[in-house]
Amino acid sequence: MGTENHVPELAETADATYCAEDNKLRLYPAFRLDREIFDRLKAEGFHWAPKQECFVAPAWTPEREDVLHELVGEVGDEDTTPEERARDRARRFEEYMDKRKAEAEAAHEAVHELADGIPMGQPILVGHHSEKRARKDAERIDNGMRKAIKSFKTSEYWRGRAHRTVAHQRYLAKPEVRWKRRKKLGTDKRRCEKVLKTCEKFTRVWRKVTDNHLESFKLAKAIANYDPHARGTWSKLDKGTVTPIEARDRAIPIHEEAAEYQKRWLWHIDNRIAYETEQLDGWEPVVVKRKTVPILNYEAPDGIDVRNIYHGTVERMHQEHMTRKEYAAINKDYKGTRVVGDKSHRVRSAMVGRPGFKGLSLVFLTDSKVHEKPGPKAEDPNEGLLTRAELEYAHAKLDSSKKMRRKMAEQEERAAPFKALEDSLKNDGGVKTVVVPKLFPTPMPLAKKAAILAQIEVEHSVLEPSAGTGNLVIAIRDSAPAHLTAIEVNHGCCVHMRQMFGIQVIVENENFLHLTPKDIGRFDRIVMNPPFGRLSDVIHIEHALQFLEPEGRLVAICGGGPRQERMLKPQTSHWERLPEGSFKSSGTNVNTVLLAIDKEA
Numbered sequence: 001m002g003t004e005n006h007v008p009e010l011a012e013t014a015d016a017t018y019c020a021e022d023n024k025l026r027l028y029p030a031f032r033l034d035r036e037i038f039d040r041l042k043a044e045g046f047h048w049a050p051k052q053e054c055f056v057a058p059a060w061t062p063e064r065e066d067v068l069h070e071l072v073g074e075v076g077d078e079d080t081t082p083e084e085r086a087r088d089r090a091r092r093f094e095e096y097m098d099k100r101k102a103e104a105e106a107a108h109e110a111v112h113e114l115a116d117g118i119p120m121g122q123p124i125l126v127g128h129h130s131e132k133r134a135r136k137d138a139e140r141i142d143n144g145m146r147k148a149i150k151s152f153k154t155s156e157y158w159r160g161r162a163h164r165t166v167a168h169q170r171y172l173a174k175p176e177v178r179w180k181r182r183k184k185l186g187t188d189k190r191r192c193e194k195v196l197k198t199c200e201k202f203t204r205v206w207r208k209v210t211d212n213h214l215e216s217f218k219l220a221k222a223i224a225n226y227d228p229h230a231r232g233t234w235s236k237l238d239k240g241t242v243t244p245i246e247a248r249d250r251a252i253p254i255h256e257e258a259a260e261y262q263k264r265w266l267w268h269i270d271n272r273i274a275y276e277t278e279q280l281d282g283w284e285p286v287v288v289k290r291k292t293v294p295i296l297n298y299e300a301p302d303g304i305d306v307r308n309i310y311h312g313t314v315e316r317m318h319q320e321h322m323t324r325k326e327y328a329a330i331n332k333d334y335k336g337t338r339v340v341g342d343k344s345h346r347v348r349s350a351m352v353g354r355p356g357f358k359g360l361s362l363v364f365l366t367d368s369k370v371h372e373k374p375g376p377k378a379e380d381p382n383e384g385l386l387t388r389a390e391l392e393y394a395h396a397k398l399d400s401s402k403k404m405r406r407k408m409a410e411q412e413e414r415a416a417p418f419k420a421l422e423d424s425l426k427n428d429g430g431v432k433t434v435v436v437p438k439l440f441p442t443p444m445p446l447a448k449k450a451a452i453l454a455q456i457e458v459e460h461s462v463l464e465p466s467a468g469t470g471n472l473v474i475a476i477r478d479s480a481p482a483h484l485t486a487i488e489v490n491h492g493c494c495v496h497m498r499q500m501f502g503i504q505v506i507v508e509n510e511n512f513l514h515l516t517p518k519d520i521g522r523f524d525r526i527v528m529n530p531p532f533g534r535l536s537d538v539i540h541i542e543h544a545l546q547f548l549e550p551e552g553r554l555v556a557i558c559g560g561g562p563r564q565e566r567m568l569k570p571q572t573s574h575w576e577r578l579p580e581g582s583f584k585s586s587g588t589n590v591n592t593v594l595l596a597i598d599k600e601a
Contacts, residue, residue, distance in 0.1 A: 010037070016068040018060065019078035020275045022172075025064050026078065027055040027071070040067065051092065052085070062264045086169035093162035100155035107148035108417060114141045145421045152418040156411070175283040182276040189269045192262045199259040202227050202251065209248040220244035229254045295337055296345045296371040299364050305341040306349075306362070314341040319362040320352050327363060338362065344374055441468050442529045442557065446578070446594075447475035450527055453574065453596055454555040456480040460524035463487070465512040465544055470497045472527055473505055485520060487512045513543055522547050526554040532590055538567050541597075550601045560591035573598045 013030035027046065044064050046055040057064045068075050114137055171177060205223050209216045217237065224233040230251050236242045242250075303316045317338070327335070327350065335350035348363040442450070450472065456462055460482045464472050467486035470493070476484060484505040488494050494509040501507070508520065526548055530540030537558035548554055558564050560577055569575050574596035 010071055011073045014072050016072040016075045017078040018065075018075050019082065020272065022082045023059050023272065025057040025060055025068060025075070026052075027068060028053065029055070037071065051089070060268060062261060062268075082169055082172070086165050090162040090165045093158045093165065097155045097158035097162065100151045100158060104148050104151035104155055104418065107144050107151060108421070111141055111144040111148060111421070114144065149418050149422050152415070156415070175280055176285055178276055178280055179283065179285055182273055182280070185269055185273050185276065189266060189273070192265045192269065196259055196262040196266065198228075199255040199262065202229070203255045203259070206248045206251050206255070209244045212243045212245055216244040220247050223251075227251060229258065293339065293343060293345050296347060296374065297365050297368050298371050298373045300362075300373065304347060304362055306338040306347070307341055307343075309338070317349075317360070317362050319364050320350070321364050321366050322350075322352075323367050324365050327365060335363075342376065442471045442475075444471055444475065446557070447471045447529075448479070450529075450555050450557065450594060451475040451479040453594065454479075454525045454527050454553055456482050456525050456527075458482060461485070461521075462525045462527065463520075463523040463544075463547060465526065465528050465547075466530050466540065467493070467497060467507070468529070469493060470500060472529060473497065473501065476527055477501075477504065482525070485523070487515070487520075512540065517547050520547070522549045522552075524549050524552050526552070527556075528554070529557045532559045532592075535563060535567075538564060541568060545597065545599070548597075548599045550599055552599050554597045554599070556595055556597075558593055558595060560593045564593065568595060568597075571597050 010029065010033075015028045017026045017028070018024070019026070025046075027041065033041075041055050044057065044067050045061075046057050046064070048054075049056045065075060202223065205219075206227075209220050209223070221234055221237050224230045224237060224247060227233070230247070233242070233247050233251070237244065237247060299321075300319050303318050305314050305316050307313070308315055327348070330350050330352075335348070337346040338349045339346050348365070349360055350363050351359065352361050352363075454462075454476070456476060456479055458480055460480070462476055462482045462484050464476065464484070464486045467473055467488040468490075470486065473484060473486050476482065484501075486497060486501075486505055486507050487510055488497065488507065489509070489511045491509055494507050497505065497507045526544050528540065528544060530537045530544075537556070541554070541556050541558060544554060544556070557578075558568065565575075572595045574594070576594045578592045578594055580591065
């Protein structure tokens with residue numbers, strides 16, 4: 001359906017308005033516009049505001065007003081004020097904020113329900129019966145933490161948007177801002193008047209071209225040389241492709257149209273200035289004039305004490321004699337004034353050069369009026385006191401600072417629980433889902449078999465030097481309630497074992513290879529499953545023999561390679577190759593051996 005069919009219908013059902021407060025044009029259609037009208041509005045800078053249900057132009061222009069006149073016919077006054085629209089917008093943002101806040105609190109509560117029994121930073125215990133559930137819970141906790149933090153940040157974003165929407169509208173309504181806006185409108189008015197004056201001037205001079213004779217030809221070329229709207233006309237006149245009358249008839253309509261355009265702008269700007277003046281209601285800004293001290297010209301053979309402009313200290317400077325002509329010849333970048341120490345007056349200064357000296361000096365003009373050197377400055381009882389305007393400004397700054405601090409404190413209080421979650425994600429990594437390096441937990445059937453082979457009795461002291469997740473400790477504790485000591489280098493595993501065994505087992509978070517018998521003593525039984533890579537098992541077993549009491553027994557699980565057999569088997573009293581896949585449940589298919597070494601008395 002074309003524009004010619006929609007325009008009468010649009011004029012009867014749609015409304016067009018202008019708001020003097022925000023200088024915007026709006027079109028309120030009662031139905032969906034067709035593509036042709038929509039593209040036309042879009043080309044003029046209108047955009048669709050879904051919440052206001054209207055097309056909005058960011059600022060008034062004659063072209064935009066003409067489009068509305070053509071489509072609707074009349075442009076009326078806007079019913080809703082910018083303050084009302086700002087409040088409606090702030091209410092929408094607050095609704096978004098409440099939704100995100102509720103999501104954040106729900107996610108935060110769900111995280112705490114899941115994480116109550118899982119210490120932050122604890123690694124997942126590979127091989128434990130809870131591994132699968134722990135991995136799933138860890139993933140849910142991590143996702144919940146991230147969702148809670150994201151929802152809280154989104155809610156704070158909408159809170160800020162709601163606050164800034166109202167605050168910005170209040171800022172625009174301040175008298176000092178309105179006064180600056182009116183001042184800018186005055187600048188725009190003067191610019192339009194200048195363009196209008198130029199158009200009218202060229203219209204007048206072009207009218208003086210009355211025929212195609214030589215004098216008119218020269219006049220037309222002279223005008224075309226300066227007329228900004230007659231580009232290319234001079235060369236056409238020079239080549240003879242146009243006559244002076246043709247050039248005049250082309251230029252005058254252009255200037256008349258430009259003049260009418262500027263008059264519309266001037267009419268609009270005058271109305272806006274009148275509106276802003278009415279809103280100001282006689283308000284004028286308080287201007288605090290900066291107090292300046294006079295410049296004196298007097299001779300001082302001993303120099304003058306002046307203030308250093310960078311440090312504020314007082315220093316004595318030499319005085320040079322010169323004429324006004326000599327002083328005027330010095331570049332302005334190399335001369336100025338300096339304040340005398342008591343701040344009662346100023347003296348001239350300049351960069352001068354003389355034998356033995358080149359730098360800044362004070363200046364005494366020999367052919368200018370000579371002033372008397374002033375005496376000591378009388379003390380002013382009001383010096384240093386603030387004026388009324390300065391006092392009001394200081395109070396306003398103080399109130400603003402207090403309000404800002406209070407707002408920041410409230411924001412920190414709201415963010416505290418979510419900040420803790422974020423710090424946990426950054427620092428501790430939440431509930432970690434990584435495998436402890438070089439840790440292959442002993443399958444429980446094999447752990448029980450090793451405990452039985454150790455022949456542990458109640459009075460024995462037992463050491464597990466590479467405890468890992470504690471499977472061997474569980475098997476030892478189940479076989480006999482002996483005095484147990486477990487060594488583990490991973491902190492997370494140590495925390496887990498301390499929570500699982502309590503005071504029944506001494507758990508040390510140390511690197512076993514760095515310990516000596518002086519550190520933890522000697523033991524009647526040692527049961528261990530050391531790391532296998534690069535003969536680590538041989539190194540750990542030989543180091544563990546130092547901790548074994550005479551007539552003690554060491555039971556270990558080690559790799560089943562030829563080097564282990566060559567280095568360890570001669571010392572053993574029991575050497576048993578374990579079935580293939582004994583450690584498959586722990587994530588490895590390495591061949592292993594169960595051995596026992598008895599230490600002689």
